[in-house]
Amino acid sequence: MKDMTKASNPFYLAFFLLVVCGVSTLVMAVTAVKTDAPIRAAQAKETADSLKMILPPFDNDPAAEAIDITSPDGEPVKLYTAKNGGLVVGYAAEAAASGFGGKVAGIVSFKPDGTIDTVIIKSGHAETPGIGTKVTDRSVKRTISDVVKGVKPDTSKLPPNAALDSYSGVKPGDAKWTKEKDAVHFVSGATYSSNAVCDLVWYAATAVRAHLAAAEKKEAN
Amino acid sequence: MSIFKEFTKGFWKENPVLVLVLGMCPTLATSSDAVKGLAMGLATTFVLMGSNLVISVIRKLVPGKIRIPCYIVVIATFVTVVKLLMQAFAPEAYQTLGIFLPLIVVNCIVLGRAEAFASKNGLLASAADGLGMGLGFTFVLVCLGCIREFLAAGTLFGISMQCWDNGFAIMGQAPGGFILLGLILAGMNLLNMRKAKKAGIKYEPPAEFDCRHCSICKLSTEEPVKTK
Numbered sequence: 001m002k003d004m005t006k007a008s009n010p011f012y013l014a015f016f017l018l019v020v021c022g023v024s025t026l027v028m029a030v031t032a033v034k035t036d037a038p039i040r041a042a043q044a045k046e047t048a049d050s051l052k053m054i055l056p057p058f059d060n061d062p063a064a065e066a067i068d069i070t071s072p073d074g075e076p077v078k079l080y081t082a083k084n085g086g087l088v089v090g091y092a093a094e095a096a097a098s099g100f101g102g103k104v105a106g107i108v109s110f111k112p113d114g115t116i117d118t119v120i121i122k123s124g125h126a127e128t129p130g131i132g133t134k135v136t137d138r139s140v141k142r143t144i145s146d147v148v149k150g151v152k153p154d155t156s157k158l159p160p161n162a163a164l165d166s167y168s169g170v171k172p173g174d175a176k177w178t179k180e181k182d183a184v185h186f187v188s189g190a191t192y193s194s195n196a197v198c199d200l201v202w203y204a205a206t207a208v209r210a211h212l213a214a215a216e217k218k219e220a221n
Numbered sequence: 222m223s224i225f226k227e228f229t230k231g232f233w234k235e236n237p238v239l240v241l242v243l244g245m246c247p248t249l250a251t252s253s254d255a256v257k258g259l260a261m262g263l264a265t266t267f268v269l270m271g272s273n274l275v276i277s278v279i280r281k282l283v284p285g286k287i288r289i290p291c292y293i294v295v296i297a298t299f300v301t302v303v304k305l306l307m308q309a310f311a312p313e314a315y316q317t318l319g320i321f322l323p324l325i326v327v328n329c330i331v332l333g334r335a336e337a338f339a340s341k342n343g344l345l346a347s348a349a350d351g352l353g354m355g356l357g358f359t360f361v362l363v364c365l366g367c368i369r370e371f372l373a374a375g376t377l378f379g380i381s382m383q384c385w386d387n388g389f390a391i392m393g394q395a396p397g398g399f400i401l402l403g404l405i406l407a408g409m410n411l412l413n414m415r416k417a418k419k420a421g422i423k424y425e426p427p428a429e430f431d432c433r434h435c436s437i438c439k440l441s442t443e444e445p446v447k448t449k
Contacts, residue, residue, distance in 0.1 A: 008284070008286060012284070013284055013286060013287050016282075016283070016284060016287060016291070017287055017290060017291065017294075020291050020294050020295070021294055024294050024295065024297070024298035027298050027302065028298055028301045028302065031301070031302045031305050031306070032305055035305040035306060035308065035309040038309035038310060039305070039308050039309045042308070042309060042310075042312040043312070046312060102319075131390055131393070133374075139379070141381055142379070142380045142381065143380065143381040143382075143383050144377075144380055144381065144382050144383055145383060147380055189390070
């Protein structure tokens, strides 16, 4: 005989699952609504902090005025323009490239003429600790003796990173820079991470160059 | 068993990683440094405690046939809540964990405890079990993270120990995690075997800790072993 008690009635089972899913949807929806504003604030703060660190002092809101452009290689790049008193004081471009452990995203700042100023990596956490992070990491290095002595880390300036700093002052040429020909710094053992940084700086730099050239052409017309 | 015992068993006797050997994927992936391990452990603890509590409350209402989907929905809800909260209030930790945060849903520790414990025990015991298991998991992740981070990069919690910069690189990656975890498991077995030898009994892992007793996946064709 077919057992049609409550616990095995398919309609009851479906109804029960529906109720469980409904309640859980409600809980998730409430959390999503409640955390929406803090999440946006956290993301905006991260971008704003990064921009403040790598750009000269500005008085506009580059994050709000950001535009999406594409590099000549077809990679999406987000362009921030920093102005002070209406004058452009610098650009920052956000780009991403594949590293060893997924996408490495970074922001590159430029002088108004398109020369690279500073490179920082936003998310390079998937790179191998101790190897790949040597290329991507700009966090303040604290040592155990600093902690014991109570030395406070210096947060006023950006911590150096030989690989990222090697791009400063470079202006993109016609050909992509290579580790043999150019002075850009590749870390041995971290080829993938080094390539990722090189790629993303290249995408950002060429996109900015194309953007500047287009703007100049428009002005000339 | 008292509530306190339910809480403390997660640390050693039934440690989810070292004894139950559950949740290997997040263990190996997020124990590459101590901070990551701590963040992952605490997030999992929250999910474990929350899902254990809710499942314990609804255990008598849920029809047996659809209990697993119901548990997964409860667990997924908690994971989504944790994900949103971390994204809002701990964005750094959220970024560090990346894909492994939403993947807590399929962490077998969480479903394992729901099925093996919370669905059979009361509210307080289930909460204590979840908290204990979660903290036991956190403890193992932080220990593994400290050792791997130290060997790979010469740092602990990101602070340089000033001994080497270019360490034992493989420890920072999954193979190093496997090797280290294998050594630790072997060490645990050795300790337990010695203890058993001293007491004059033959050491055998308890039946709860392998596939024989479990009916979740019905892979074993044998009758489930009755446990004490």
